[in-house]
Amino acid sequence: MKIIFIGDVTGKVGRRMVAARLRGLIDEHGAGLCIVNGENAA
Numbered sequence: 731m732k733i734i735f736i737g738d739v740t741g742k743v744g745r746r747m748v749a750a751r752l753r754g755l756i757d758e759h760g761a762g763l764c765i766v767n768g769e770n771a772a
Contacts, residue, residue: 731762739768
């Protein structure tokens with residue numbers, strides 16, 4: 731199983747980047763699981 735881990739998403743810009751790119755990254759790498767550390771995203 732392939733896993734994508736994205737660490738330390740920060741602020742509005744970070745949330746926008748994840749929203750815009752996450753689906754493409756999952757599809758590109760064939761990930762079965764994605765974990766995003768968003769504790770600083772507020």
